[in-house]
Amino acid sequence: MKNFCKIIFIFILFILLTGCYDKAELEQQSYVIAIGLDKGEKEGTFSFTFQIANPEVGSTLSAGSDEEAEETISITGNDIVTATNTANSFVTKRIVLDQTKVIVVSEELARSEDFLRVIQSASRTPQIRRGVEMIVSKEKASDFLNNNDPKMEQRPHKYYQYMLNRAKQTGIIPEADLHRFFQITEGDADLFLAIYATTEKAETEDTGTEDEYIAGQIPQEGGNVTQFMGSAVFKEGMLIDIIDGQETRICNTLDKTMGMEELLSTYPDPIAPKYRISADYSQKEEPVIDVSYNKKTNHAKISVTVSFNLEILAIPSMIDYAQNEKNQKILRKSIEKNLENKTKELIQISQEEYGSDPFYWSLYIRKFFKDIPAYEKGDWNKKIFPNAEIDVNFVLKRLDFGKMLNDSNLNDVRD
Amino acid sequence: MHDKKTLKASEMFAMVTMLVGMKLTDTTATLYAQKSQNAFWVMPIISFLVILPSFLLLLFLLKKYQDKNLVELLESILGSVMGKLLGFFIFISSFLLIGLDSRSHIEQIKLLYFPASPNTVIFFLLLCIVFLGAKKGFEVIGFASKISLPFVKISVLILAILIMGEVVWQRIFPIFGSGLTIVLTEGVLKGSIFSEFFLLTIAYTSLRKTADFRIGALFGAFFVLFEIVFFFFVYTTVFDYNSIEKISFPFHDLTQFVSLGDYFTNIETFFMVFWLLAGFLRFIIYIYLLTWIFGAIFNISEFEPLLLPLSFITLVIGMIPDNSVVNETVYRDTLLNYVTPLYVIFPILLWGVALARGDLKKQ
Amino acid sequence: MARLLHSQKSNKKTPAKKETLYKDAKQNAEEIKRLFSHGTNEDFISRELIAAFNKKKVYLFFYSSIVNSNSIEEFVIKPLLEEEGESVSDVITNKDITQISDYQQAIENINNGKVIIFIDGDDNGYGMEVSQFQHRAIGKAENESVIKGPKEAFTESLYVNMSLVRKQIRDKQLITELTSIGERAKQSVILVYVDDLVNDEVLENVKNRIKNIEIDTVRNVELLEQLIEERPNSIFPSILYTERPDNAAAYLENGYIVILMDNSAACLILPVTFWDFFHNPEDRYTRYIFGNLTRLIRFLGLFLTTMISAIYVALANFHSEMIPPDLLLAITAARERVPFPLIMEILIMEIAFELIREAGIRIPNPLGPTIGIVGALILGQAAVEANVISPIIVIVAAISGLSSFAISDVSLNYSVRISRFIFILAAGFMGMFSLIGVFLLLFMYAASLKSFGIPFFAPVAPNYKSQGDTLFRKVLRAEIWRPTYVTQKDIQKKKKN
Incomplete structure (x- = not known):
């Protein structure tokens, strides 16, 4: 018994001091928050950028630390996991990817065929979750990560969490996690929308509306240089186009798998075309997508009905819409028409240029097929969608005018 | 009062659910999806329907020949030699299956949570715990299953609730997946995923009343079927047909995917805890039943000392496949296909012989 | 005489069992003095007097530290000196008087705080109950304190403790069965149970275990607990230890057995399940x-x-x-x-x-x-x-x-x-x-x-009909059954509706 106890004791000591295979102390690991993917100099290689959070910043214990909140390093390699190993030639700790929040892909890489290779290998490791968001940056991903300099949220994971959540709630960027990317890419139908962002200022064109921008175009003064706006359209794992914030919003309203919480938007004032009316758009029900499909001709007729509510926030033209029945009718018509037109434009582009849809509508055609070989033969991307007859209807269910009955009459005030 | 047989239908139910219900988390889903794509969620129903008549027949025979367990029943119908031989076949087939199943189980643990640890070490630890647990005896295994069952099932329910937001039910279309015939034939061939039901009949006489066994087993069987079908449905609708083929462990992909608000984004360890608990219990039950059958075949009434050698033979079998992909797609797939006819036919054979001998009329 | 020689030679101070008294009171008195080391043993008192009723010599023995001296004076010495009558029992007015026929009894009587007398010409000795062991007064429960509920705790006196239990359960079926343990210095152990509720198997089991303890002394329940438990190496306890009489009473009502001893301000309750350790009386x-x-x-x-x-x-x-x-x-x-x-x-x-x-x-x-x-x-x-x-x-x-x-x-x-x-x-x-x-x-x-x-996890696993008091308890009115894993008698404790 005595000997037995001794052996147990030694064994326990042994465990305490050395630990087992997978044991890793927290302070011996570096936590990557963002990964950047760029094309490497040579064909088939890639440049990986890791944004590593510095634990000492933001914790009260080590107050007075002058260190940066994050360390951003870049390294060339074949795939993400081996790159983390190579990076250890100048990073002191083991790099773990479990806390990764975003993957930033440069537009250059996203447009090339290689993109699918590198992102596939990322999904192989359990360290990168399916919930990681995908961002396409206009510049090189390493530049994006280096330039991004949030003023308020020092810790990078907080920045991405707050930034993306809020932007997604307003609908100007899509939901773009890896899970969805693989669903759509592997499903070989529909288009995937990734978040579009940049830290570079582009020439600003003042369009007059609030959401017809892509990242970089928004006139901004002060604050962080990084802008998130619009989406990058992926077809079969390759970037084909960039769409602006407004089009992203339309995609969000037409796709039942996307969530959007509030949409403050402006619409042209039908009576005083100089001005625009601001309104809070809300959509309580999923859009109704009615598909009828003719097997023989492989032709689909899609009719989309979106019912929505609107709360008017501002009428700068000060025209009485609230109490004047006639004006109200005009306004309703004009808003519905406006939305329908914009949507139709986008659908037309996707049918003619993209050859597929960013709305995940292939879901609704599936039920007409008996099995997958037949469905794949039907070919949504190449045959069904581009030739489909699509009809869009926006139905304004309720129009509210907020707490004020009417605006003050400008002429009376001026008088 | 201190009757040895204290297990009731609820413990039986818990054991069936633990033993078979774990199938929803392992690679069975992938195995199905390889063949039938997004229609794989209906395949358990087909497999179940193939197995169910035989299982009911076996229960009927057990009821007729009162106070006999599986091996005793085989022997009393087919005679000692033939009975033992058939029993031995059942034992060998299940024993190979447990070897491969446990390998697949430790592959999951290793790949997802302990990438640096060698297979052998995890396997060894698993079997040590399984062995020590199984040594506590059938009664304690029943109690442990019963008490852990609610926790395990609640964790799975939480997962189901959290993933609901990602479910897109249209993904079940096209309804027949890769084709009706493939779905049907594969479903029939994989009937053996429910073969554990038959192993449980070795414990037929070890419950308080034999009626408890029948009630527990049948309720358990239907509950398990429901559970598996429900989760396979969730896999289909979350992953879609192209992805599900590529994912080896859909359950763990789900647990890695879900998050509890913005603050708890990586909560897979929470589910892993209950999954591990259920996994341990599953193999404890499995090993115990197999050892029991082995003991019954070779007339070893004190079979519990055999747990140790059998556990380690399991380890040896489990270590044969080179890697998890081979283990899944070659060995396990083939074995499941070959074993199905055995389980479908033997109760019918028993019934036929019993009928011919006129045993069924007497009682 | 051989007997006497033998005992003198070995100078044994514990006589063999059932060694009967001598016919001669004086000889008995000498033997008792020798056995109790009279003279060296400070509080061992021996006294001689002439009884008034038969004018014969009377020898008294007792431990002064564990008897009530007033009672001795008033109910034993005074009557002996003054009263007239036919026999000892006529004379002595003490509430309790027992006849002594052997040394074993004599020793036990003295050890338990009785006074014994030998009278010239009488074959038997007599023992009279005058004990007064010192103990703490009844105090508040300190380790198991509650906010709502009785505050009394057991104290280190067996009879006080019994009184505390009986106060809670006024049932004629409440049995307090006395056995004694210890080879050398005997201590009394009292098993308390409700006769028409208790599980007889468990009772028999406990009695056997107590009987089979072959150890010189067992002073209190804390030691007794370790002597009667089944698995001394287990990390889980198998006997409940409580200092609250109300807790003990609650268990008694469900057919459990309570063990009481002198020198312990607590009792043992058995059999127990995990839940009993987990519960606190205040929960109820x-x-x-x-x-x-x-x-x-x-x-x-x-x-x-x-x-x-x-x-x-x-x-x-x-x-x-x-x-x-x-x-x-x-x-x-x-x-x-x-x-x-x-x-x-x-x-x-x-x-x-x-x-x-x-x-x-x-x-x-x-x-x-x-x-x-x-x-x-x-x-x-x-x-x-x-x-x-x-x-x-x-x-x-x-x-x-x-x-x-x-x-x-x-x-x-x-x-x-x-x-x-x-x-x-x-x-x-x-x-x-x-x-x-x-x-x-x-x-x-x-x-x-x-x-x-x-079983440790009864009534959850295995499942038993019970009052449903496990992790959570039911509304008091919905508690219909006694825990059937403990008792099979009178299992319904409340009428349904």
């Missing part, structure tokens, strides 16, 4: 919702105290991806300057807490608060500032230590504290994998335990 005194809230908190406490440190080790060392990023970075930052591996940190703090706890019990009262402050200050503040341990560990250890006090039962408390260390080591080995494995094994071990034939 407070209302249904309130009681269950307490239960919930206590269960949380049980979970935290056994698991939190182990879970912390497992998460931080093996599954860091599970920790939310803010917390992860905070812990990492705190740990960057700590010189120990995380598991060492945890063990240091846990052991430190155990030290404070042990010291807290042993420290003389006036020093208590001082040491508490020093301990907390040194271990908490200073250790963190010196970067010896990280602050999060202080939080973890404090939670795990504090929660352990939610388990009010002394025995289970130890089990919980031991299992905490087992779990920490298990978690340090292979993270959650080994932690869950070891937890399952410990759990299965507990499920396989039996306390006097009753």
Whole structure:
């Protein structure tokens, strides 16, 4: 018994001091928050950028630390996991990817065929979750990560969490996690929308509306240089186009798998075309997508009905819409028409240029097929969608005018 | 009062659910999806329907020949030699299956949570715990299953609730997946995923009343079927047909995917805890039943000392496949296909012989 | 005479059993004096007097320290000196008088605080009950205090304790059965049970176990507990120990057996299940919702105290991806300057807490608060500032230590504290994998335990008809059945509706 106890004791000591295979102390690991993917100099290689959070910043214990909140390093390699190993030639700790929040892909890489290779290998490791968001940056991903300099949220994971959540709630960027990317890419139908962002200022064109921008175009003064706006359209794992914030919003309203919480938007004032009316758009029900499909001709007729509510926030033209029945009718018509037109434009582009849809509508055609070989033969991307007859209807269910009955009459005030 | 047989239908139910219900988390889903794509969620129903008549027949025979367990029943119908031989076949087939199943189980643990640890070490630890647990005896295994069952099932329910937001039910279309015939034939061939039901009949006489066994087993069987079908449905609708083929462990992909608000984004360890608990219990039950059958075949009434050698033979079998992909797609797939006819036919054979001998009329 | 020679030669002070008295009172008196070392033994008193009723010499023996001297004077000596009558029983007015025919009885009588007399010409001796053992007054329950409910606690006197129990249950079927244990110095043990409720098998089992104790002395129930338990090496207790008479009464009403002894301000209750250790009498005194809230908190406490440190080790060392990023970075930052591996940190703090706890019990009262402050200050503040341990560990250890006090039962408390260390080591080995494995094994071990034939997790596993008082309790009005795993007699304690 005595000997037995001794052996147990030694064994326990042994465990305490050395630990087992997978044991890793927290302070011996570096936590990557963002990964950047760029094309490497040579064909088939890639440049990986890791944004590593510095634990000492933001914790009260080590107050007075002058260190940066994050360390951003870049390294060339074949795939993400081996790159983390190579990076250890100048990073002191083991790099773990479990806390990764975003993957930033440069537009250059996203447009090339290689993109699918590198992102596939990322999904192989359990360290990168399916919930990681995908961002396409206009510049090189390493530049994006280096330039991004949030003023308020020092810790990078907080920045991405707050930034993306809020932007997604307003609908100007899509939901773009890896899970969805693989669903759509592997499903070989529909288009995937990734978040579009940049830290570079582009020439600003003042369009007059609030959401017809892509990242970089928004006139901004002060604050962080990084802008998130619009989406990058992926077809079969390759970037084909960039769409602006407004089009992203339309995609969000037409796709039942996307969530959007509030949409403050402006619409042209039908009576005083100089001005625009601001309104809070809300959509309580999923859009109704009615598909009828003719097997023989492989032709689909899609009719989309979106019912929505609107709360008017501002009428700068000060025209009485609230109490004047006639004006109200005009306004309703004009808003519905406006939305329908914009949507139709986008659908037309996707049918003619993209050859597929960013709305995940292939879901609704599936039920007409008996099995997958037949469905794949039907070919949504190449045959069904581009030739489909699509009809869009926006139905304004309720129009509210907020707490004020009417605006003050400008002429009376001026008088 | 201190009757040895204290297990009731609820413990039986818990054991069936633990033993078979774990199938929803392992690679069975992938195995199905390889063949039938997004229609794989209906395949358990087909497999179940193939197995169910035989299982009911076996229960009927057990009821007729009162106070006999599986091996005793085989022997009393087919005679000692033939009975033992058939029993031995059942034992060998299940024993190979447990070897491969446990390998697949430790592959999951290793790949997802302990990438640096060698297979052998995890396997060894698993079997040590399984062995020590199984040594506590059938009664304690029943109690442990019963008490852990609610926790395990609640964790799975939480997962189901959290993933609901990602479910897109249209993904079940096209309804027949890769084709009706493939779905049907594969479903029939994989009937053996429910073969554990038959192993449980070795414990037929070890419950308080034999009626408890029948009630527990049948309720358990239907509950398990429901559970598996429900989760396979969730896999289909979350992953879609192209992805599900590529994912080896859909359950763990789900647990890695879900998050509890913005603050708890990586909560897979929470589910892993209950999954591990259920996994341990599953193999404890499995090993115990197999050892029991082995003991019954070779007339070893004190079979519990055999747990140790059998556990380690399991380890040896489990270590044969080179890697998890081979283990899944070659060995396990083939074995499941070959074993199905055995389980479908033997109760019918028993019934036929019993009928011919006129045993069924007497009682 | 050979008998006398023999005993003189060996000078044995314990006579063989049933050695009968001599016919001669004087000879008896000498023998008693020798057996009790009269002269050396300060409080052993022997007195001679001439009885008034038959004018014969009377020898009295008693221990002055354990008898009431007033009673002796008033009910024994005074009547002997003054009263007239036919026989001793006529003369002596004491409430209780027994005849003594052998030395064994004589010795027992004296040891139990009786006075014995030998009278010239009488073959028998007589023993008279005049005992007065000193004991503490009935006090408040200190280890199992409640806010709502009776405050009385057992005290170190057997008869007082019996009185406290009988006060709770006024049932003629409440039996207090006396047996005695100890080869050398006998102590009385009283088994209390309700005759038409008790489980006879368990009762027989307990009696046998007490009978089979072959040990010189068993002074109190704390020692008795260890002598009659089935698994002395188990980390789980199998007998409940309580200082509350109301608690004991509650168990008696359900068919349990209570064991009482002198010198113990507590009783033993058996058989028990896990739930009995987990419960606190106050759970039943407070209302249904309130009681269950307490239960919930206590269960949380049980979970935290056994698991939190182990879970912390497992998460931080093996599954860091599970920790939310803010917390992860905070812990990492705190740990960057700590010189120990995380598991060492945890063990240091846990052991430190155990030290404070042990010291807290042993420290003389006036020093208590001082040491508490020093301990907390040194271990908490200073250790963190010196970067010896990280602050999060202080939080973890404090939670795990504090929660352990939610388990009010002394025995289970130890089990919980031991299992905490087992779990920490298990978690340090292979993270959650080994932690869950070891937890399952410990759990299965507990499920396989039996306390006097009753499964440890009854009535949950195996399932029994019972009052449904396990993790949570039912509304009092809905408690219809007695726990059938304990008793099979009169199992319905309340009429349905």
